Amino acid sequence: MAVTIKDVAKLANVAPSTVSRVIANSSRISERTKERVREAMEELGYHPNFNARSLVNQQTNTLGVIIPSSAKIAFQNPFFPEVIRGITSKAYLEKFGLYLSTGQTENEILEEVRQMVQSRRVDGILLLYSKVDDKVINYLIEEDFPFVLIGRPYEAEAMNVSYVNNDNLKAAKTVTEYLLLLGHENIGFIGGNLDYVVTRDHKEGYQQALKKAGVESKEEYIVYYDEIQEGGQEAVIELMSLKTPPTALVVADDLMALGVLRMLDEMEISVPEEMSVVSFNNVMLSELSSPPLTTVDIHIYELGFQATDCLIKKIHDPKQPTKKIIVPHKFIKRQTCRKRIPEKEISS
Structure with missing residues (x-):
């Protein structure tokens, strides 16, 4: 015979309504009572019928x-x-x-x-x-x-x-300013799908940083790709074929940046000696890449x-007001960015 709420209530020495409230995790029931009821449920092997409850409460959980x-x-x-x-x-x-x-x-x-x-x-x-x-x-x-x-x-x-x-705009502005402080002015932007708001925010932050520094934002340095890793590789081919290619790249996310690093390696362009790369997300792979990727941890x-x-x-x-919650980000400096060495110093 199936165990019922009444059986649990009897063993826990509470009313059946109390058992129902414990199942619903009601704040009206003390933690001591909740613990006693849950112990009784476990001892009897009782499992709440959530489908039946949803019909009553008009909720599916x-x-x-x-x-x-x-x-x-x-x-x-x-x-x-x-x-x-x-x-x-x-x-x-x-x-x-x-x-x-x-x-x-x-x-x-x-x-x-x-x-x-x-x-x-x-x-x-x-x-x-x-x-x-x-x-x-x-x-x-x-x-x-x-x-x-x-x-x-x-x-x-x-x-x-x-x-x-x-604050994706601020994050992109921060990483672009970092590259500018390292002496880079020819900075490329590799974005994801332009239909996504995060791509637009990253681009806006990148362009704001350039404008603040008095550096021209060049349209040929801004590319977008839907694909993730493959897109990063194709973006590198497009940017490095320019008459004056960038010396640093702001990349949409870490997985795309791994594609960037792979293609740069195939082209024998050294990171960070010849190209600095910074990205977003700080997934585990970013720390394991070669070299470890400078990125933004968005938590x-x-x-x-x-x-x-x-x-x-x-x-x-349902009457709660609209909420706008911003999770802080953190800039993680690793080994894919370095100070830009002027060409005359390299040749000497």
């Missing part, structure tokens, strides 16, 4: 997680497994499950989000990317459905969206953890 189109490409980038690690950590603490999107195109993702919302398959949605004029964000705003964005929303949507982000795990915390609070209290 499940969060939808939306990754960019093509999961295969997304998971080639260490950013996404790490941000999902932060999401799962907080979700586990709050007794929430996850429903991961599987759409391979923008239209498939939008249709999947519609199904999640209309069927009430999830209580809220986490968007792991921010695009210009994103149909998913516009739909979620129209439906007044709880969601939190990891990234900065595009200007048109900014007023109504809770998000967790880094990816914390982005996922904070976004999940924000969404769950929004689910519990």
Whole structure:
């Protein structure tokens, strides 16, 4: 015979309603009582029927997680497994499950989000990317459905969206200023997809730093590639074929920077002696590259953890005001940047 809440209540010497509140992790129940009830549940082998509870509470205790189109490409980038690690950590603490999107195109993702919302398959949605004029964000705003964005929303949507982000403009400005202080003026910018807001913020920070230093921003030094590692290699070929190639590069993320380092090595261009390279994200591979990569630690795990915390609070209290949470970044100096030596000093 199946163990019931009444059986647990009897063993723990509490009311059945108290057991229900412990299962829901209610703040009205003391930690001592919670511990006693949980011990009784474990002793009896009782497992709550969350499906039945969701019918009563009209909640699924499940969060939808939306990754960019093509999961295969997304998971080639260490950013996404790490941000999902932060999401799962907080979700586990709050007794929430996850429903991961599987759409391979923008239209498939939008249709999947519609199904999640209309069927009430999830209580809220986490968007792991921010695009210009994103149909998913516009739909979620129209439906007044709880969601939190990891990234900065595009200007048109900014007023109504809770998000967790880094100050990507400031981060890009900082690394460009660092290269300028090392004596570099011909600085290339290798960005990701220009439809993504993070790419636009990185470019803006890069250009602001150049303008402040009185250095011209050259259009031929700015390139964009959708692919990650392969894009970095192709970008190097494009930039190094210029009549006056750059002596330093600001690269969209660490995985793309690894492609940059590989192609520079094939071209026998020494890093950092002949080319300085700086990137973003500080994934584990950046420390293991040869040479170890100078990068910006954006605390990816914390982005996922904070976004999940924000969404769950929004689910519990829909009247909460819109939140804008900025996770600090940290510049990590390693071995891919050095002071620019003027050509006349090299020749002498």
